[in-house]
Amino acid sequence: MVVDDHPMWRDAVERDLVGAGFEVVATAATGGEAVTRFKAARPQLVVLDLQIPEPDGVAVTREVLAHDPSARVLVLSASGEQTDVLEAVKAGATGYLVKSASRAELLDAVRRVARGDTVFTPGLAGLVLGEFRRLADPATTDPSRPELTERETEVLRMVAKGLSYKQIAERLVLSHRTVQNHVQNTLRKLQMHNRVELTRWAIEQGLDD
Structure with missing residues (x-):
């Protein structure tokens, strides 16, 4: 399922995924649509923008994974801000790409996340791992x-x-x-x-x- 409130971007991602052999079972423009259509279509993987009409992408991630823990969420966002990345990961996202990623990077990330891997735009993985280290009390x-x-x-x-x-x-x-x-x-x-x-x-x- 592809979730993005910008029609041109949503359509482009859907087209790239279908062209690569994936089946897109649903699309959504808002958080509310995403949650409703997720429950109806039961996609194995959600490609999700964070900045969508409420509930936002972090809340959607949390809700869809509560409904189906076996699902995977790959965030595809314009934001590479630390707060956004960390909130998405803590909500359960298994991948995070910024929208400057190439088509090939997107397709590779979708394949890997579908297999259960964790995938991040270069540079973001170190940020996430470093933050979790900081939060853990070594004592x-x-x-x-x-x-x-x-x-x-x-x-x-x-x-x-x-x-x-x-x-x-x-x-x-x-x-x-x-x-x-x-x-x-x-x-x-x-x-x-x-x-x-x-x-x-x-x-x-x-x-x-």
Whole structure:
């Protein structure tokens, strides 16, 4: 689903996605339309502008993910401001691109977010990771924190940075399946259910250093 209150931009994004083989099941111009049409169309991924008539993109992100936690949200915004980026990520967005991104960058981001990766316009990932490090209190240790193997920790750091399974496999000279297994083992240890939660946990624990 594509959500943007500018018709020309909304139509262009929809056209690019359809041209690349994606099925666009709905479009919306306002936050209210987005939430209503999301519930009716049940898209797997939402490409969403933040600056839309109320409720805004952050609120829409929070609401659609509460309705369907398996959905993915990729923010496509004119704003690269720290506050906007962080609010979107905290609401559950798994990707954030500024509108200066190229068509190829948009399509690549959609594919990666659909797979569960975290994707950011270059420069924004460091901003997000740095902010979560700042918010985490290093003096506080969690006695319930599960023990991970060195390899699981290494893979987790790369997940926190938004690398795909394929990229992690290439860097560590492992098979794609082995990387998946490491992530799944970590998920079981943390009693979590998806890579979004895994990434948030890793960032909060400072594993993105």
